[in-house]
Amino acid sequence: MTKRIALYWHNGRSLGHTVRSFALGQAMLTYIPESTVVGITGASRYYELLPAGMDVLKIPSFMGYDAEGAVRNESILAVTKKEFQTMRENLIASFIRDFRPHALVVDYNPQGKGGELVPALVNSPATKKVLGLRGILGSFAETNAEFFSPRMVAFIQEQFSAIHVYTDPRVFCLEDYYKTPPAINAMLHYTGYITRPTVATKEEARTLLHIDADARIIVANFGGGQGTEMIWQSTLQALSNLRKQYDVAYLAAGPYLEADAYERIHEQVAAHPEWKWVRLLNPLQAWMKASDLFIGAGGYNTLAEIITTGANSLIVPRQLSEQEQLMHAQRLTEMKVLRIISLDTILHEDVTTVIEQCLKEPYPDATGETLATDGAYQHARLVEALL
């Protein structure tokens, strides 16, 4: 019998939820026999990574991008908040009612953005619901208030069959850090990190990407890239000072770096034949694996891929409104998985010596030695067991 599975993620500012949801979709299509998977989201970017065989219901977007590609913090449509909420809520509810999924996997927000998922959840009693959490959610106080208030706990208990935590408990244990009640603790399953498959060795990665086996390579990418021009300027200054210590630097701006900033850096890069300036490096995990040093931001997916690839990495946790990136990167620094440099430091100081140290004393490649990175598979296995 076909297993119908729906995945919900609201579109936020970053690419992280979309990339993770596609990885989960791919794994469920692969490991759950006769499964059919559909995503429900307002995200409008990065569908290049949509797994073959997965469909998407795209609802109106919370976040827009202007003609230059810069993020706008408002809906594209000038409708009232109520009209907008109604449109999204009705679309989701009517689709779930007719699609009748066997399982609904909800990413991050138990009630969906602004509670838009509640009617669909409440009116689909035959559907098994799974809440997926990335592990570190945010600061202690904010997360407890948002996720683990008595009202939300009661809702989660009533609506969800399980909570899948996409991390390794040795890195972060939800119940140890936050004030989770026993009822929630009983629902937790740690899957390991959600990552995308990649090549096993640096040599294979270099063969795949047609990179000289002996070249000294730096790869840099700050996630989606929005607002990163100053970080790039500081990084490029350091790379310019260190030009004899590497052969090529592959620099991926990210799809959301503003067009004017992209062009300014493009002009700067023209004077440096050893710098390759592109929008995307795909598959990024293979580029990380091929690198001698990876410089990046501290989003969940990047950190998960550092763990998977064992890349020698220097990370700039750059999330301003939430603490998740910093907390996660600090924890991995304590475990000697990567090095970090603060946003303040890279914006205001010369980081040449930091990057030089990373190049001279790389962390050993400890790929897969300790931490679980087969989260997508484990998640699929757990969902299948629920069905």
Add this chain to the structure above:
Amino acid sequence: MLDSSKRCCNISRKAGSIMRNALTLTGFGKNIQLTRRTRFLLYCHDTFGLGHIRRTLSLAASFTSLLPNAEVLIVTGSPLAHAFTLPSHVDYIKLPTVIKMGNGTYRALHLDMDFATIRDVRATMLRDIAAAYMPDVFLVDHAPQGLKGEVLPTLALLRDSNPTCLRVLGLRDIVDERAIIRQTWIREGIYNTLEQNYDLILVYGSRHLYDIGQEYALPPTVEQRIRYCGYLDRVTDAHPGNTSDSFPQRVASVRSSLTLGTEPLIVLTVGGGGDGFPLMHTYLSGLQQLPSNPFTSVLVTGPLMDEQEQRDLHAFAEVFPQGKVRVERFLPDPLPLLGAADLVVTMAGYNTVCELLALQQRMLLVPRTVPRQEQLVRASLLAQHGLAHMLHPDQLTPQRLLDSVTYALTQPHPQAWQLGGMDITFQGQRIATEAILDRLTTLHHRQRMMENNRVIAQIS
């Protein structure tokens, strides 16, 4: 005929007058201003290829750029909507994808739902969107009833609960062969749908080339709602860099990057590419049989071509000397390459033909004939008027294709006087916008009179 800037001024003036109409009513002390943006809801069912979504996005860009304070919500089934840059003030909803099979039937692409169920799901969602969004204009692309009737509940809803919404049908120059259309439209009740549900029918083509009213036997009451817009401008519209000043440089840059000598450049393009493999493979087979390598060839497969077929074409290309045959998957702006070619070999899809006619480019058309004959009709008409060369797909062999290529290369490009003689113009988006605005102005005027009467009645 008005030049572009005058047309723009006229459009802006009319749009401004709609707003002034609303403000007039505040004189009565009643809050009945049009304070929100003009909302366009565009429906594009898209079950095969890229043509419908490209056309829809192009029109959306025109509405929001020419009309102050307009926004567009597109509802589409296209799995490739994300691949295009969205114009400002345009968002989209993607419904679960349905694809058209070779025999003209439909099925859900990925979901485990029978067709009737998924059609009903999509119909309900579309109706719910219209109910929540309350558009001022509802523009249906191509299929008057939507995919197997999925737009009918929305049309009924708008008629009953949003009667001031302008309901518009947009048709490309040719929908299908006339006898097929006449039979199908009688059988499916489409004449009734047109009569009862549409205020305006936009045709993105030339009446001189193909008179839809006559060919499809539209009753006079429907025929009088038709507005021929001319072909869509696919050249300046496709890329802001394609101005008359810069385009020759972009074309020259393409030729230079291909390191062409004196040999002709042949470009093959097959739209989305879902059924383009046989044409490309036949071309390479023909090329292989030639004793020398007389051409440089670029094949653009389209993103919908099967991956194995794409791999096969890449492998086949390697048989030829380096640089002689290149295979590209997708070009966001193919215009400079099309402009650089000495001959373009293609199927006869609407968008590509628009582009080639606008560029006055030589074209050899090998039209698709199933499940619709629209491309065959288009290719035959253009060939008949000396604007294109055609090879019927039943005659597609490596030898014949290469003979046709060689012959077409000796023939002149389409000339401006030939296009003018057929009244083939390329301002479709602008004229469509103007036509919608004309009707909106009338509707708002009618609404204003009704409101005036109501307010006066209250005062007295």
